[in-house]
């Protein structure tokens with residue numbers, strides 16, 4: 001009943017969908033390879049570059065040409081392993097036996113989502129990669145929100161010097177293109193993904209701080225701030241409790257979700273460009289990077305699954321943030 | 335009305351509902367009313383009772399989604415609400431005119447008053463040359479009691495006061511020679527002195543032009559003084575109707591009775607102040623407080639050498655019209671706003687100059703109530719969180735003790751313990767004000783500075799809150815600095831009263847001496863004579879002595895002299911050159927050259 005009420009209010013569905021996705025992904029990341037049948041660093045040389053074990057998944061993630069390649073054992077890599085499955089794959093090409101039951105495929109090698117060219121299980125890789133997407137994202141959030149919220153609170157509450165400082169600081173940052181800044185830092189220092197994410201966080205400070213400052217500036221003129229002072233509350237308490245916790249925490253969570261979505265995007269991009277998480281550490285971005293050859297030969301499951309995971313994660317955080325924002329706007333009567 | 339004549343407006347069974355998150359909200363329920371030509375009727379009820387929705391719904395002026403509207407209405411026998419009827423749109427602005435609560439919001443700041451008038455006249459169907467239109471406009475402005483109309487023609491809305499703006503609005507409304515004027519809380523945003531003049535104007539318009547007026551108000555005094563018949567609204571229902579005197583003196587519905595009881599609390603003139611509460615000890619003393627504000631290059635003294643003292647256990651009231659500096663005084667005395675001079679002594683200690691930690695300590699002893707309880711409570715905090723926070727600086731540590739203090743204070747302000755878990759948005763405005771009182775009382779203060787503590791509340795709730803404050807004075811010996819614009823109210827509650835005008839204290843006297851006969855300063859007499867419902871020819875006469883001009887900040891001499899009948903009679907030279915000092919007289923102080931000692 002109360003769930004229904006929750007869903008009927010603005011943003012309810014978005015919050016529920018996004019929240020479910022995020023919770024699922026977080027649980028996955030936290031549990032790691034604990035529950036997966038294979039481990040991400042386990043190489044199954046018997047089954048290199050095998051396609052997903054169910055018929056329709058394989059059809060979804062390979063092209064006609066790709067399947068032929070696999071069949072002929074002419075795949076750019078792992079040709080020998082394919083021969084082991086030749087009889088099964090042979091069924092595909094043979095018109096009369098095209099309806100070979102899926103069960104036999106599934107039990108054939110046990111890699112539900114297939115393997116990569118080193119025989120690593122895709123499921124295990126995806127699960128392991130989740131952690132390397134979230135942790136860097138958290139670093140970006142910590143920097144952007146940790147600094148941005150304080151700067152916003154101070155600039156909004158004490159007009160004068162803090163406001164000027166925030167203006168100069170934010171103006172300077174906004175005038176630098178984000179990607180260039182990140183690449184410069186990577187080139188100048190070591191290509192460490194956490195450092196990169198910290199830089200990303202810095203570039204997001206202006207957005208967060210200006211959002212908070214505008215709200216705080218309006219709130220500071222309201223009676224309850226005066227009343228809090230009258231009650232003998234110090235500025236620190238007024239800022240952290242009245243202005244942040246009771247009035248701006250929803251904004252904080254919205255921004256948290258949106259920044260997570262953004263940083264996952266940036267992290268995967270950088271990892272793909274080999275500036276982010278480097279092998280043997282696994283991240284969704286570098287799984288895709290490792291799949292370039294198979295992608296172009298028509299066997300794109302190695303690309304498909306991490307890409308889907310990225311889209312899902314970003315959508316999840318985005319929906320969560322967007323739903324929260326809609327709910328907040330509704331509550332404030334905007 | 336002669337029998338068989340068609341009433342000007344007749345409404346029967348009008349219902350209006352809105353769609354909300356929580357289903358259909360019935361704002362008006364089967365309301366029926368009737369207006370004859372040439373009469374003023376009143377619609378009374380507390381805020382949220384559906385008064386405005388009823389009239390706006392009838393006139394097709396509801397904002398947002400129209401919701402559901404049922405019922406019948408006839409204007410001079412012609413149906414108003416039938417499907418697809420454009421009659422209403424035709425009538426509105428011609429035969430029916432509306433004026434709103436906030437006059438200035440309805441005037442376009444970029445157009446001069448004259449342009450507004452011209453526009454209204456043309457829209458109302460007047461024709462003629464530019465000069466003829468102008469003459470008609472000027473006459474209308476004079477009709478609504480404005481002076482210097484030639485000058486007024488060329489000024490912008492922000493250059494005139496709220497009272498004048500309201501009159502301009504009325505003049506515009508009259509330009510089309512309407513038969514019916516709907517006035518929604520026309521005087522609520524105005525000072526008492528201005529309000530009294532406005533009600534006079536309504537009666538004159540009725541007599542001179544045969545105008546019918548529907549006056550929507552929450553103030554029984556206003557209704558009683560002007561309306562021949564009255565409708566009482568409560569939660570969307572018209573619960574009682576009839577001749578004003580009949581309804582007010584022999585009300586049948588319990589809601590009307592409670593309204594009247596609350597009104598009688600104030601109108602009876604019976605003093606509510608505790609006898610013998612004051613002790614000789616001086617608890618708080620303000621000495622020569624000064625505060626300057628700069629506005630657009632010009633600066634002015636919002637507080638000019640204000641000195642006063644509070645004896646322990648007494649109620650000292652400060653009255654004055656809007657902008658006289660009452661709130662500035664309160665904030666300065668609470669050390670919530672820097673001052674440009676003067677000191678505030680608490681038990682002989684100047685707390686404006688104390689260290690930060692000492693100030694915070696003193697804030698437990700000197701607490702404040704604010705005018706708008708809505709704005710004072712943090713919307714994200716429950717009642718309990720608010721009270722818990724107030725206890726933070728107290729020496730109560732154990733959770734059990736905190737809990738005990740909270741439930742005790744809730745009991746003191748007569749709030750149910752279930753309210754502790756609520757958010758401000760789920761409290762009525764009276765309950766909110768109780769929470770702010772609880773928030774102050776929980777630190778066991780000695781002094782309470784109350785800035786218009788009941789001005790934003792309905793009459794019935796006002797009486798309850800004031801009773802509560804009185805109870806605390808009796809039980810805990812609290813000292814109040816009570817700030818209000820309502821002289822009738824403070825006369826009942828206070829032991830001593832100070833009157834402020836343009837940032838200066840101009841008279842101070844025991845509350846018993848605040849009568850038209852005994853008040854020394856002409857301004858105090860004007861305030862006293864302007865209180866509505868004291869329907870007395872003598873008072874009306876006194877009001878009429880005062881010219882209908884706006885307060886201005888005069889640089890030299892007595893700031894009141896442009897409104898002062900004593901000065902205008904014989905242009906006493908001293909009034910023009912010397913600022914009258916606040917001098918001691920028998921039982922009080924007064925700042926007027928001509929007041930006798």
Ligand SMILES: Nc1ncnc2c1ncn2[C@@H]1O[C@H](COP(=O)(O)OP(=O)(O)OP(=O)(O)O)[C@@H](O)[C@H]1O
Nearest residue numbers: 627628636654655656657658659660661662663819
């Ligand atoms: N922060 C401020 N900056 C500039 N002018 C101010 C400020 N606060 C108050 N004023 C001006 O000081 C004067 C006194 O204001 P104050 O609020 O004390 O009046 P008041 O008597 O409380 O009026 P009201 O009955 O409307 O509450 C007004 O002219 C007001 O415009």
Ligand code: SF4
Nearest residue numbers: 892895898909926927
């Ligand atoms: S000093 Fe003069 S102008 Fe001022 S109130 Fe007294 S008589 Fe009037």
Ligand SMILES: [Mg+2]
Nearest residue numbers: 660661662786
């Ligand atoms: Mg005020």
